[in-house]
Amino acid sequence: MPLFIFNFSMKKFFGYSLVFFLIIFIPVPFINIFQAHYNPTPEFYKLQYDAVQNTSGPFEGIIIGSSQPACAIRPSVLDSTGISFYNFSLPAATPEFYLTWYNEVFLRNHHSPEYCIMGISWAMFDTHLLFRKFEQDSEFFTYSLFLKMLLGQNNLSKKDIVFNRFPFLKYRTKIRDSFIWNEMKNNGNPVNTYDRGYNSVENSYDKKNFNANKRCKIYPGQVTSFIKLLEQMRTEKVKIIFVMTPEYGLGHEFYDKSKALAIINKVSKTYNIPVLNFNTTFRSHVNEDTDFFADWQHLNGKGSMIFSKQLTKELCKVIN
Amino acid sequence: MVFNSINFAVFLLLVLILYWWVFKKNAKTQNLLLLLASIVFYCMADWKFIFLLAASGFINFYLAKFIAKKEEGKIRSLFFYTGIIFNVGLLLYFKYFNFFIQSFVNLFNYSGAGISFTPFHILLPLGISFFTFQMIGYLIDVNNDEIEPTGNLLGFFTYLAYFPKILSGPIERIQKFLPQIQKKREFDYILAVDGLREILWGLFKKIVIADNCAVYANEIFDNYTVYSGSTLALGIFFFAFQIYCDFSGYSDMACGISKLFNIRIVNNFAFPFFSTNISDFWRKWHISLTTWMMDYIFTPLSFILRKYKKTGLIISIVLTFLLVGLWHGANSTFIVFGVLHGLYFIPLVLIGSMNKNEIVAAGRLIPSFKEFFGMIALFILTSFTAVFFRAENLHQAINYVSGIFSNSLFSIPYIIEEETGLPILPKLFILLLCGFIIVEWIGRKGDFAIVNIGKKRNRFFRWSFYFAIIYIIYYWGKSDMNAFIYFQF
Numbered sequence: 001m002p003l004f005i006f007n008f009s010m011k012k013f014f015g016y017s018l019v020f021f022l023i024i025f026i027p028v029p030f031i032n033i034f035q036a037h038y039n040p041t042p043e044f045y046k047l048q049y050d051a052v053q054n055t056s057g058p059f060e061g062i063i064i065g066s067s068q069p070a071c072a073i074r075p076s077v078l079d080s081t082g083i084s085f086y087n088f089s090l091p092a093a094t095p096e097f098y099l100t101w102y103n104e105v106f107l108r109n110h111h112s113p114e115y116c117i118m119g120i121s122w123a124m125f126d127t128h129l130l131f132r133k134f135e136q137d138s139e140f141f142t143y144s145l146f147l148k149m150l151l152g153q154n155n156l157s158k159k160d161i162v163f164n165r166f167p168f169l170k171y172r173t174k175i176r177d178s179f180i181w182n183e184m185k186n187n188g189n190p191v192n193t194y195d196r197g198y199n200s201v202e203n204s205y206d207k208k209n210f211n212a213n214k215r216c217k218i219y220p221g222q223v224t225s226f227i228k229l230l231e232q233m234r235t236e237k238v239k240i241i242f243v244m245t246p247e248y249g250l251g252h253e254f255y256d257k258s259k260a261l262a263i264i265n266k267v268s269k270t271y272n273i274p275v276l277n278f279n280t281t282f283r284s285h286v287n288e289d290t291d292f293f294a295d296w297q298h299l300n301g302k303g304s305m306i307f308s309k310q311l312t313k314e315l316c317k318v319i320n
Numbered sequence: 321m322v323f324n325s326i327n328f329a330v331f332l333l334l335v336l337i338l339y340w341w342v343f344k345k346n347a348k349t350q351n352l353l354l355l356l357a358s359i360v361f362y363c364m365a366d367w368k369f370i371f372l373l374a375a376s377g378f379i380n381f382y383l384a385k386f387i388a389k390k391e392e393g394k395i396r397s398l399f400f401y402t403g404i405i406f407n408v409g410l411l412l413y414f415k416y417f418n419f420f421i422q423s424f425v426n427l428f429n430y431s432g433a434g435i436s437f438t439p440f441h442i443l444l445p446l447g448i449s450f451f452t453f454q455m456i457g458y459l460i461d462v463n464n465d466e467i468e469p470t471g472n473l474l475g476f477f478t479y480l481a482y483f484p485k486i487l488s489g490p491i492e493r494i495q496k497f498l499p500q501i502q503k504k505r506e507f508d509y510i511l512a513v514d515g516l517r518e519i520l521w522g523l524f525k526k527i528v529i530a531d532n533c534a535v536y537a538n539e540i541f542d543n544y545t546v547y548s549g550s551t552l553a554l555g556i557f558f559f560a561f562q563i564y565c566d567f568s569g570y571s572d573m574a575c576g577i578s579k580l581f582n583i584r585i586v587n588n589f590a591f592p593f594f595s596t597n598i599s600d601f602w603r604k605w606h607i608s609l610t611t612w613m614m615d616y617i618f619t620p621l622s623f624i625l626r627k628y629k630k631t632g633l634i635i636s637i638v639l640t641f642l643l644v645g646l647w648h649g650a651n652s653t654f655i656v657f658g659v660l661h662g663l664y665f666i667p668l669v670l671i672g673s674m675n676k677n678e679i680v681a682a683g684r685l686i687p688s689f690k691e692f693f694g695m696i697a698l699f700i701l702t703s704f705t706a707v708f709f710r711a712e713n714l715h716q717a718i719n720y721v722s723g724i725f726s727n728s729l730f731s732i733p734y735i736i737e738e739e740t741g742l743p744i745l746p747k748l749f750i751l752l753l754c755g756f757i758i759v760e761w762i763g764r765k766g767d768f769a770i771v772n773i774g775k776k777r778n779r780f781f782r783w784s785f786y787f788a789i790i791y792i793i794y795y796w797g798k799s800d801m802n803a804f805i806y807f808q809f
Contacts (some may be wrong), residue, residue, distance in 0.1 A: 009509035010340060017516075020783065024790060159326075172794055 028168055031175075035167035040174055041139075044070075044199035048088055049105075049140035051197065057110045060084045063197065064098050065119020065243075066130055067091035072245040072299045073117065075196035077308035081315050087197030089119055092132035095226035100134040100156075102229060104145065112236035115319070120242045120275070122258040125222040135160035139170055193301060200301035201294040205248075218259055230271055241318055242268055244277040246286045246307055248296045255280050274318045278307065282314060321364045323573045324526055331361070336580055340507055347504045351478045354501075354581065361483035362446070369445035372410075377480045379406060380455040384462045384469035396463070403459040407452050414444055419650030449647060450489040451480060453612055458494050460616055467495050475501055482583075484574040488567070490588045490608035497585070505582040514774060515579030517786075521770050522572030524789050525565040529756055531798035532749055533562035536735055541710055543736070544720050549729030552720060559710050560703040561753060564593065567606070572768050591764040593757075596694030598664040599674050601702060609647065613640050633669050638662035648709070653717055657708040664701060685762075752796065 061083045063073050070089035078085045088106075090097075123129045138146055138161045150161050163169045193200040233240055242264060255261055255277070268275045276282055286292050292303025299307055321328050335357045343353040363370050383403040390396035412420075418439040425437040461467045470476050479497045480486075540547055540555030547555070571588035578585045592605035602610050618640040625632030638659060645658020668674040680695065681687040687695070704721075711717035734743035763769035773782055 007507065010507045013507070013509050013512055016513075020786070023783070024787065173796070175795060 032166060032168040035171045035175070039167060039171040041171075042091075042199065044194055044197070045090065045137070046140055047194055048090065048197050049137065051086065052088060052105055053109055053140075053142050053145070059086050059110055059113050061086070061115035061117065062106070062113045063087040063089055063117040063119070064093070064102075065089040065117075066093050066121060066124065066132075068121060068245045068247075068297060068299075069117070069119030069243065070197070071199060071201045071294070072304045072307055073119075073243070073311060074198045074304055074308040077305065078312050078315065080312055081319060083115055083319070085115070085117065085196070087195075089197065090132060090137075092130045094124065094127060094130045094132065095222050095229055096127075097132050097134055099225040099229045099232075102232070104134075104149070105141075108145065112233070112238050114239060116233055116238050116240050117243050117315075118240055120244045120261070120264050120277075122255065122260045123216045125218045125226070125260050125263070126216040127219045127222060129216055133157075133160065136164045138162075138164040139167065141165070198304070200304060201298050202301055203294040205290040205293045205295060205300070216260065218263070223263060227267065230267065230273070234271060239319075240271075240273050241315065242273055242275040242277075243311065244275075244279055245299065246278045246284070246292075246303070248287060248290060248293045250279070250296075252280055252283075276311065276314050276318070278310070282310070284310060286310070321361060323570065323577070324523055327364075331357075331364075332577065332580075339581060344504075347502060348474065350505060350581075351474050351501055354483075355474065355478045355481060358478070358481035358483040358486060362481060362486055365487060366446045368443065369448075372445055373451065373481060374477075376407070376410065376451065376455060377477050379403070380458060381470075381473060381476050384459055385471070387459065387462050388469045400459060400463045404456060407456045407459070411448065411452050414442060414448055416646075416650045417442060447487045447489075450491055451486065453491045453609075453647075454480065454494070457491070457612060457616060461493075461495070470494070470498055472498070472502065482578075482585075484577040485585055488570050488574070490571060490574070490586045491612050492585055492608065497583075500583050508582050511579045511582060514771065515576040517770060517774050518572050518576030518579065518768050520576075520786060520789055521768050522569040522574075522576060524793055525569030525572065525756075527569075527793055527797040529753065530562050530565035530569055532796060533558040533565065533753075535798070536746060536749075537562050537710070539735055541720070544716075544723055547723070547735075548731045548733065549724045549726040550731050550733040551735065552724045553729065554733040554735075556703045556706055556724075560593075560699070560706050563706065563709065564589075575767075587767050591760055591769075593699055594680050594695060594761065594764050595698055596680055596691055597668060597673070598661065598698065598701070599668055601698060602661070609644065613644055617643055630669055634666055637665045637669070641665075652714050653708045653711050656714065656717070657705050660705045660708065661702075680764075749796075752792075 061078075063069055063075070063085055066089060068089075070087065070091060073085075073087055073089070075085040075087050088101075093101075133156075135149075135156050138149065141149065146161070146165060149156055150158060193202075230240060244261075261277075265275065267273070278284070279287060286299075286303060286307055292299055292306065294300040294303075321331065335353070339350060339353055343349040359370065362373065380403060383399055383406075386399045387396055387403070390399065421437055422439065425435050428435050458467075462469050475498055476494075478501055479492070479494055482492075482497070485492055537555055537559040540551055541559065544552055544555070568589035575585055575587060586608050588607050590604040590607065592601050595601040595604055618636055621639060622633055622636035625636055628635070639662075641658040641662030642655060643658065644661070645654040645656070648654045648657070665674065680691050707720050708714075708717045711720060732745070734745055736742070737744045760769045763772055766772050770785070773785055777785075
């Protein structure tokens, strides 16, 4: 807009405003670079997205689910099944998340896998407990995916896509933490344990702190997405296996009463999908020993190694 | 579309460019643009009631003309009371219908009538309490021959729907607003910069202070049964600052935005927490509502009850504040909130110092012990009423208050952090809150806290201060854009 149409005071106003905002934005690229390197997000998120978006593949088998399979299933141990798996489980991810992820990220870059290990849990249909949204990972999207999600017709929050894309916006409230977090997160999720998507959690379990929050709700939207994803995978001839990783401190009766697991059992019967529940049918000494846990529902590195071997054994029976 | 959103920033920029560039020819074109922008703004907030707003405008515009045309008498009174009944009827229907019916049903049920009532699904038009009060005030002023009715329909509708104030006030008087928009406005550099400064301070109050206080206040009020007395007391403290910064932040932004159009609207807050008595507090809190109530409710009422002297005065005050409470919403908690404030006036009435208007620490930076103690005592009293303002029902409010007065009142307060589930005390935020109070204290003589920075400091200091505020907003601000509390009124 030509400035000559304004009188002197308006020119002065717009001129100063422009200079003011330019000065504000000078530090932004530097903050962005700083926040991209020092932030509270575990590094394996990025490694997983890089793998699915940049690796040529093919992926014979994929593992999806929330934080429990992410820190429990070691793909390299599963190699003895004869199938190469990649663990794409992400903390707090829901069926709704994976329905979008599978179509927009995985199938955009790869053919359908032969096998899919789907992590199940009693909380998996609770949007409040498992709160991950696809938009919040926009930082890891390729440019083309970012633009497609931002400009395309979808149900995603455009604001969240933009705010989560740029580290200076996404981690803006974490600047203080950023100075100390890098060391902390490497202690919690050491990236040197990364194994095709698996990342161990190395917190030591405090026996005094057994505080299982077992309240959860069933959100119909999550169940619908779950069924949709299953039906799509079945159409694509993907062999699905439900796996529930071990937890500490809860007995059979809790799992028997779980509404979410009742839905899953019903679905497994309808679609003839095998269920490997390591808290009920395949319960073992792992469930009883806190040495194998980072907290009551997440296995640590030691526990994940033993569990992955147990899972390999059971998988071989199912696959063959 | 709230003021603290990207959408509104784009909308405002567009309107400003059009206002000072395309529509700058004369007052009429400028008003036309303001009216169009206000209609768009209102429709984007809630398009369903734009016709109600228009109908209210037309009816009040013509009723005022009819009232002025007629001499004192029955016909004039008929027009006047028709207008009052129409406006009050709107409020009663949209805001209070379910509440009153439910209250009557409860009353009958106490005597064992066993009546059931399913509340009607009545949507509340945005800003109805604000624009209806403006219209009632307009009709009363015309009827009392204090003002001439305007013949300028465009100006009248611009006044009614003016977008910086339509959703949450201030309750602007037509006699102050209309003269400003009847002449062509020229761009005023100093006023525009002052406006931007006020918007910045309003944003800071809303996004940093109010929204962060809301996180802690919501956590404590929603789970008040599990928290200690000291934490419940802290919850009141957070809520008091939340509501103050939410509403005064909105008002600052509204005034600032209006200054960009070279239109001044009434300042709604004047640092109420720096008052030492309740009378002074209400002269500084929601000023436009208080003056409205003073002019149209309290003054006529106290005139009618003047023969009862102090008792009449007390009754007038309590009834006025009962209406102030009820204005906020159809809930018994608001009635208690209003009545409590009314009762706080009784000592002032009895000792005859109701109109005593002291400037706290005038000419000094540090208040005296007496002033400091007065401010703290008043803050505690007014914050106590905030429990009723915030609670969903009286039962909850009473339980909350009784929860405070327990042995745990003297324990160290803590809040359960949602992300981690760990007990924390937000020390850094409390420190920021203290910094905010100090800035407000230093700037308490101005229209808003940082107004003097623009007058007394050099550019380097000013800009450094603004950058600091902007980066604090960036760092502390909540991005989930909470709506303003006063939108619901």
